[in-house]
Amino acid sequence: MKQNNNGTWVSWNENLKYNYKTMYNITSQEELQDVVASNKKIRFFGSKQSSADIAAGTDALINMTTYNKIVSFDYDKKTITVQSGLILGELLEAIESTGWCIPCLPDINTITIGGALATGTHGTNGKLLSEYMISCDLVLADGSVKTVTKDDELMDALRVSLGMLGVMSTITFQCEPAYTLHLKEGPEDDKEWLPKIKSRLKKHDFLRVLWLPHTNKGYVITGDKIDPDTEVIENLGPDYLKHRRTASKILYKYTHIFPWITAIANKLLYKGFFSSKKEHKGTLYQATVTKSRGSTLELAEWTVSLDKFPEVFKELKAEINKWSNKSFIHIPMDVRFVYEDKSWLSYAYKQDTVTMGCVSRNAATADTYEAFKTIENIFIKHGGRPHWGKRFAAKDKELQQIYPKWEAFKEVRAELDPTNKFLNPYLTELINAKIVVNETA
Ligand SMILES: Cc1cc2nc3c(=O)[nH]c(=O)nc-3n(C[C@H](O)[C@H](O)[C@H](O)COP(=O)(O)OP(=O)(O)OC[C@H]3O[C@@H](n4cnc5c(N)ncnc54)[C@H](O)[C@@H]3O)c2cc1C
Structure with missing residues (x-):
């Protein structure tokens, strides 16, 4: 796996900049698991097109864009399984050439699948993109993999989770006939x-x-x-x-x-x-x-x-x-x-x-x-x-008023990531996370 050392991470519009010590350009789930398991603090990013400060800010970073293959199609069920660093436009072109679509698309095609899902990316006249995710292999804070399917209760917490529950590795989408x-x-x-x-x-x-x-x-x-x-x-x-x-x-x-x-x-x-x-x-x-x-x-x-x-x-x-x-x-x-x-x-x-x-x-x-x-x-x-x-300024105090499941989400997060491995300073403040023993920057 390629690594970059001691560089600067810059968001697409250059409004966010962070020095990092190690950036891992992962290409397989095994590499992703090893990197997650062996770092005490880590964030992961896609196309860096978010304005919110949610993708970097830790010494170790994972570049997900090098984990970008289409894994398989199931033609009977109209599903496609992809690695989460795949660019949305490539997914959409692949399913369109098969005669399928995902019926609600954002007005951007350069973002990654993982980034799009994590932030609740949406289009119009339909559901969030993440509602079409029917299965996800999630790399947890200890490096193990948990498969979460649409019938698991955890899926309701995972679909939009800002990369706070784990790293989405491979994703299966339910597609529909193109129109x-x-x-x-x-x-x-x-x-x-x-x-x-x-x-x-x-x-x-x-x-x-x-x-x-x-x-x-x-x-x-x-x-x-x-x-x-x-x-x-x-x-x-x-x-x-x-x-x-x-x-x-x-x-x-x-x-x-x-x-x-x-x-x-x-x-x-x-x-x-x-x-x-x-x-x-x-x-x-x-x-x-x-x-x-x-x-x-x-x-x-x-x-x-x-x-x-x-x-x-x-x-x-x-x-x-x-x-x-x-x-x-x-x-x-x-x-x-x-x-x-x-x-x-x-x-x-x-x-x-x-x-x-x-x-x-x-x-x-x-x-x-x-x-x-x-x-x-x-x-x-x-x-x-x-x-x-x-971009927004609201934090935990306001968010708990407007999201009925805010506290439930925080509880699940604390169970899955007890040492706050996946929290950068912005996310720590956003959810008002308790600082835990063993947590190091
Ligand atoms: C020009 C423009 C147009 C846009 N249009 C729309 C639109 O029409 N509709 C809409 O809803 N949004 C829109 N957005 C917002 C955009 O969809 C989100 O900001 C999206 O998250 C960007 O994806 P990214 O690959 O750049 O993710 P990043 O910004 O790199 O990362 C976003 C978050 O995803 C997490 N993440 C990345 N990969 C994974 C993974 N594999 N597993 C778990 N978490 C992961 C990161 O840690 C981070 O927290 C637009 C943004 C821009 C700049």
């Missing part, structure tokens, strides 16, 4: 799209709203399943639309110094990039997932029950439209929908949920981006839950 979507996109006034959410969720197979703060508009994307041979006259809008992210980057360049520029920039971006209609067809992966990004970002995302969302939205809109408070928000705020599940740390635990993204196009100045604080204050007041992989 084709007919997508229609276009702008709508807030007073039009907001009241239609529930009826559209019933009517359409896909619904996503890119809300455009400071413009009173949302850009609504609906999708309906169609026969793949159905003819759709494709309209992808003018060619220059592909430059939207570059234009945003330029227009927002000085918004950390003069936040109010955001309101003007958003109106321009709306006119230039979100005011026309589009129509096209394709698979969920091909037609709805962004395949490349020109620049890095800093992200927050908050979630709240579907029933409470209209009230939260109105409060947020009123707050960010007050010019006095500097909470101007870059375009777009991605509004998506996740159906109720029973995973303990899922945003959708026992409630149909709306997720709302918040982006700063300038990652380096994200600390000065007031909007991250404003959105957190408003959502948390309404029992909203933060995306585990993104």
Whole structure:
């Protein structure tokens, strides 16, 4: 196994940096077991695309991206088993070429399977990606392997667990037959799209709203399943639309110094990039997932029950439209929908949920981006839950109020990892873990 010594670990947008003593580039489960067993403290990372400080911060680190093979297909059961460092895009291409899909995809394909599962990564109109995991070989703190299947109670704790219960080694996903979507996109006034959410969720197979703060508009994307041979006259809008992210980057360049520029920039971006209609067809992966990004970002995302969302939205809109408070928000705020599940740390635990993204196009100045604080204050007041992989300030005290199974999760974690091997300083504070004897940094 290759090792790197005494280097610096840097997250994708360079907002998190840690010196490490040893980084293990594992390629087999046996290597993973040995490395876990022989270190007192260890974290493991995938594509380093989380904004939350959850992936590094210990002297020993495991690079999971070198553990990245497709292990097997079961064609009768439509399942695929993969090593957890596999990049999501590679998994999706492999299952698509077999005629299968996973019906709820995030808008990113460069993340690893392990990273995606650990943080509750989701798409829209379905469940979290981790709900499609039906079996997982989990490497525990002592280096042994425990197979957890969908029928084990532990699975409800494991599906979303931030790598605090163990390292997910191989994962089996339940896939479904692939389908084709007919997508229609276009702008709508807030007073039009907001009241239609529930009826559209019933009517359409896909619904996503890119809300455009400071413009009173949302850009609504609906999708309906169609026969793949159905003819759709494709309209992808003018060619220059592909430059939207570059234009945003330029227009927002000085918004950390003069936040109010955001309101003007958003109106321009709306006119230039979100005011026309589009129509096209394709698979969920091909037609709805962004395949490349020109620049890095800093992200927050908050979630709240579907029933409470209209009230939260109105409060947020009123707050960010007050010019006095500097909470101007870059375009777009991605509004998506996740159906109720029973995973303990899922945003959708026992409630149909709306997720709302918040982006700063300038990652380096994200600390000065007031909007991250404003959105957190408003959502948390309404029992909203933060995306585990993104930026938020809430800790144990707040999280125990919003996750009914928070304490139960902490108990399971303490049983499986009695010496806090898998906790870095951020996670220790997040769950307010008791420092134990034998724990060394
Ligand atoms: C541009 C962009 C777009 C995004 N879009 C979406 C989206 O549409 N929907 C959404 O929900 N999220 C989205 N995210 C968030 C992203 O999905 C998560 O941050 C995800 O965790 C990143 O995966 P990663 O491979 O980079 O994991 P990392 O950031 O490297 O690690 C994340 C966590 O996973 C743990 N981990 C890694 N591998 C394993 C393993 N094998 N076993 C156990 N734990 C493990 C790490 O220890 C860490 O705690 C987006 C992020 C970016 C930057």
